[in-house]
Amino acid sequence: MILKVNNFNLKDTVTCGQIFRFEELDDSSFDIILTDRVINIKQENDNLIINSSNMNNIEEVIRNYFDLDYDYESINNKLLKIDINNKEIIDSCYGLKMINEPRLEVIISYILSSNNRVPQIKSALDNISKTYGQKVIFNNKEYYLFPSLEELSKCDIETLRNCKTGFRDKYIYEFVQKIINKEFDINLIDNMNSKDALNYLMTLNGVGEKVASCILLFGYHRFDVFPIDTWVKKYMKDKYNIEGIDNIRNFTYDKYKELSGIAIQYMFHYKRNKN
């Protein structure tokens, strides 16, 4: 199937560090594992060439996942209006979208991210999927979907540890138990403002401010929260000579308000690509 797009850069969007479970193939297409299917997707100019293990409703799934119906042009214009110096980073991020990631997976992914490396996060996610998730055969290859809550409810700490989750095994286990026992509801967050949502997420063991921010930004489309990582710190130091998490947070939010998450993501992408 072919989907016409504009202002979309598949490669940047997939590889800019939002998601973990994808693979770039020799033909420069990407295999990506979504909630209920595996997709292979390739961009040729303004066309997305899409194949999937499940073509059901595929256009809507793709549009939603890659946030294709959200108005980034107007966001870019606003960012430019706030600071004309943003032109360089906006240009470098043309077509970059905020992926709408499945909630269960995004929370577990970022619990795994703490004091960890990207390849190991990916490996742990793959192991968890292989252990608890459904197998999908697509293009003669085996893939494993990320497990549903019901599938995950069978998990125990020892098996999770064997998935190479490390000391985060108990955090994932506790998180799953809390959902099952109705002590935590990942959909309740929709009705909260971002500050309350951050605090709510941080009641989970293994979820601090950074992880909670990533979850809200990537899983809940909350652009008024944002993680501050080493790339963003570098950008802030080089461009504005601002240091320290709190200073960066205040400076960014004062300036960009509900667009902070996008602004930060652009800075991250710009700085990371430049180095």
Add this chain to the structure above:
DNA sequence: CGCCAGGTGCGAA
């Protein structure tokens, strides 16, 4: 070997 990474929890001050 020791160091450290997409941080966080915990106990001590």
Add this chain to the structure above:
DNA sequence: TTCGCACCTGGC
């Protein structure tokens, strides 16, 4: 409230 340290794991 803030501060320092330990923490699975694996690549360098």
